[in-house]
Structure formats: structure tokens, C-alpha cells
Amino acid sequence: MPEALDSAPYDALLLLSFGGPEGPDDVIPFLENVTRGRGIPTERLKEVGRHYYLFDGVSPINDQNRALLEVLRKDFADHGLDLPVYWGNRNWSPYLTDTLREMAADGRRRILTLATSAYASYSGCRQYRENLAEALRTLEDEGLEPPRVDKLRHFFNHPGFVEPMVDGVLAALADLPADVRDGAHLAFTTHSIPEAAADTSGPVEEHGEGGAYVAQHLEVARLVAAAVQERTGVERPWRLVYQSRSGAPHIPWLEPDICDHLEELGAGGAQAVVMAPIGFVSDHMEVRYDLDTEAAAKAAELGLPARRSATVGADPRFAAAVRDLVVERAAAERGLAVRRCALGGLGPSHDVCPVGCCPARAPKPAAAGADSPYA
Numbered sequence: 001m002p003e004a005l006d007s008a009p010y011d012a013l014l015l016l017s018f019g020g021p022e023g024p025d026d027v028i029p030f031l032e033n034v035t036r037g038r039g040i041p042t043e044r045l046k047e048v049g050r051h052y053y054l055f056d057g058v059s060p061i062n063d064q065n066r067a068l069l070e071v072l073r074k075d076f077a078d079h080g081l082d083l084p085v086y087w088g089n090r091n092w093s094p095y096l097t098d099t100l101r102e103m104a105a106d107g108r109r110r111i112l113t114l115a116t117s118a119y120a121s122y123s124g125c126r127q128y129r130e131n132l133a134e135a136l137r138t139l140e141d142e143g144l145e146p147p148r149v150d151k152l153r154h155f156f157n158h159p160g161f162v163e164p165m166v167d168g169v170l171a172a173l174a175d176l177p178a179d180v181r182d183g184a185h186l187a188f189t190t191h192s193i194p195e196a197a198a199d200t201s202g203p204v205e206e207h208g209e210g211g212a213y214v215a216q217h218l219e220v221a222r223l224v225a226a227a228v229q230e231r232t233g234v235e236r237p238w239r240l241v242y243q244s245r246s247g248a249p250h251i252p253w254l255e256p257d258i259c260d261h262l263e264e265l266g267a268g269g270a271q272a273v274v275m276a277p278i279g280f281v282s283d284h285m286e287v288r289y290d291l292d293t294e295a296a297a298k299a300a301e302l303g304l305p306a307r308r309s310a311t312v313g314a315d316p317r318f319a320a321a322v323r324d325l326v327v328e329r330a331a332a333e334r335g336l337a338v339r340r341c342a343l344g345g346l347g348p349s350h351d352v353c354p355v356g357c358c359p360a361r362a363p364k365p366a367a368a369g370a371d372s373p374y375a
């Protein structure tokens with residue numbers, strides 16, 4: 001047996017994800033859950049519903065999370081980390097509130113959360129924290145003592161997140177016809193968000209335009225491109241581009257869109273492209289539809305050979321990274337000096353989100369941060 005790893009003071013890990021429909025009848029109620037109070041045009045919702053129906057109403061995200069749960073539990077067991085792992089979602093079953101209730105009933109008092117989002121931003125961080133606060137409030141209203149909940153730092157620059165993506169890009173390049181491989185461009189993609197949300201995702205004074213959201217993605221793109229160059233001996237042009245824009249057209253969102261970028265590449269005589277969805281932890285509908293269906297069709301129309309690289313998903317190196325982050329945070333909570341693993345120049349992200357970090361349009365209580373109403 002390996003030497004036991006210490007996760008004290010934590011007594012459970014919560015895998016907190018977005019959730020997705022598991023059949024055609026789930027699609028509308030799921031979209032209603034996601035968009036409640038968010039002012040998304042009906043036309044856009046119909047369009048997104050259509051994407052889900054193309055896949056029989058089943059989002060890939062749930063099976064991805066089941067697979068991740070399995071590798072996390074195996075990794076923890078193999079390395080003597082005695083920490084139960086639970087799963088709850090923001091927008092579909094198993095719902096976060098039900099999972100937290102179950103955790104409280106199991107006597108879990110100090111919970112560490114892994115959100116399936118690697119970067120800063122309202123959508124990728126505070127919104128999850130608001131949902132945690134809401135769920136804790138519900139438990140309180142039911143007369144239960146709410147457990148204390150913390151959240152792991154943003155893991156975008158952890159080697160266990162970056163390295164599987166490097167391998168993914170190498171595999172996608174290897175899958176291109178040999179004569180266009182060296183001339184392939186790399187298009188790193190992430191979810192577009194409103195420019196205003198990007199600018200408040202982490203100080204613009206520190207991170208430049210687009211705030212922490214853009215700076216963290218640029219860092220990962222740069223790290224992956226550099227590692228790919230080192231491994232192939234070929235320097236390829238790369239760019240960070242965006243996908244899956246929603247919201248009203250008059251509100252500025254991060255650009256360029258992947259499809260516009262493909263057109264530009266085609267017009268500029270690029271030989272091929274690898275699309276690398278670094279903004280997504282696993283194969284979400286945004287990856288399967290917006291890239292594999294829509295962007296792939298655009299590339300075909302342009303006669304541009306294109307491949308999409310794999311997301312991290314349930315890669316064992318990612319599970320090992322989560323173990324590393326759990327042990328690191330637990331030690332920090334016990335007041336020990338810790339080594340924080342992070343590639344590149346931005347350094348490890350904060351353990352505790354500062355007051356007012358990645359604010360919402362309308363302020364709501366958020367747990368697991370310096371401004372949490374819960375201890």
C-alpha cells in the first residue's frame with residue numbers, strides 16, 4: 001500500500017458540473033434551468049435545442065462526468081487518498097442541492113469542490129459559487145446544518161490539464177495528411193463570453209484587456225503551442241478564437257468566432273488547421289456540435305483539412321492533478337507551506353476567490369469565497 005495522503009480537514013470532494021439532458025424530453029426543461037433570468041433570445045434557445053435533438057437529446061457531458069468520477073475514485077484509492085467523491089450539477093440531475101443534502105446526511109462537514117471549469121470568469125466560477133450558496137441556503141431552510149464548502153483553485157495551468165491537451169494536438173496533427181501537417185495552423189478555442197464579463201473576470205490592470213479569462217486562455221494556448229513546437233520541431237501559427245456565442249447581437253462578445261477564423265485561414269491560403277478546445281474540460285455539446293458539426297462543415301466547405309483535438313476528459317493525468325490539488329489545498333488549510341504546481345508565467349491561481357471577484361450583473365450570495373455568507 002502507498003503511504004496514506006492527508007486530506008484533512010476535508011472529508012469529501014464534490015465534483016460540481018454543468019449537467020446536461022439525457023433524452024429528448026429533458027431538453028426543454030434543461031434549457032429552462034440554464035437560461036432562467038439570463039435574457040437569452042428565444043431564437044437562440046430554439047437553435048440550441050436543435051443541437052441537442054441532433055444527438056437524441058443526450059448531452060455528452062454526463063457520461064464524461066461518470067468517467068471522471070471513476071478515474072478520480074481509482075486514482076485516490078491507488079494513492080492512499082481516503083476521500084469520498086460525490087457528484088452534483090448546476091442544471092440537471094444529479095442536482096447539486098440533492099447531492100449536498102446527501103453529503104450532509106452522510107456526516108460530511110468540510111467539503112472541497114472541483115468545478116469542471118478550469119478558468120476564471122462569472123460563468124466558469126462565480127456562477128458555480130452562487131449555486132453552492134443557494135443549495136446551502138436550501139439545506140438551512142430544511143433545518144439541516146450546512147457543511148462548510150471550499151473550492152479548488154483554477155487549474156488551467158496545472159501540467160495535468162495542459163499535458164493531455166498537448167498530446168491531443170499531436171494526435172490531431174498526426175491524423176492530418178502528411179503533406180499539409182507542417183503547414184497546419186492551431187486554432188485554440190474557448191467559450192465566448194460578453195466582453196464586459198471578460199474584463200471583470202480578474203483585474204484588467206493586471207491581465208490586460210479581456211481580464212483573467214483571456215489572459216489564462218492565452219497562457220494555455222501559448223504553453224500548448226510551445227510544447228507542440230518542441231515535440232514536432234515545427235513552428236506553427238496559432239491564435240485564440242471563440243465559439244458558442246449566445247446573447248443579443250448588439251452586446252459585444254469575445255471574437256473572432258471560430259467559423260470566421262476558418263474563413264480567414266482559408267482566404268489566407270492556410271494548408272490545414274487543428275482546432276483545440278482548450279476552454280472545455282471534456283467533450284461538451286459545444287465541442288460535439290459547434291466544432292465537430294458546424295465548424296467541421298465550414299472547413300469542408302472551404303476545402304481546408306481540419307481536425308479537432310481531444311479534450312482532457314477522464315485522462316488519468318488529470319485525475320492525478322486533482323489529487324495533487326486536493327492534497328495541496330488540504331495542507332494549506334492545515335497551515336503548512338505547500339508547493340503549488342503551475343506551468344508558465346502566471347503562477348498558481350488563488351485558493352480563495354477575493355471579494356467581488358468575477359461579479360454578476362445582479363449581486364447574489366456566493367459560497368466558497370472571501371465574500372461567502374457561510375463560514
Ligand SMILES: CC1=C(CCC(=O)O)c2cc3nc(cc4[nH]c(cc5[nH]c(cc1n2)c(C)c5CCC(=O)O)c(CCC(=O)O)c4C)C(CCC(=O)O)=C3C
Nearest residue numbers: 018020034038048059061116117123124191193246284285
Ligand atoms: C464560459 C462558459 C462555459 C465554460 C465553463 C463551464 O464549463 O462551466 C460554459 C459551459 C457550458 N455551457 C453549457 C450549455 C449552455 N450554456 C449556455 C449559455 C451560456 N454559456 C456561457 C458561458 C459558458 N458556458 C454564457 C456566457 C452563456 C450565455 C448565458 C449566460 O450568461 O448564462 C446555454 C444557453 C443557450 C446558449 O445560449 O447557448 C447552454 C445550453 C454547457 C453544457 C453543454 C452540454 O450539454 O454538453 C457547458 C459545459
Ligand SMILES: [Fe+2]
Nearest residue numbers: 018123191244
Ligand atoms: Fe454555457
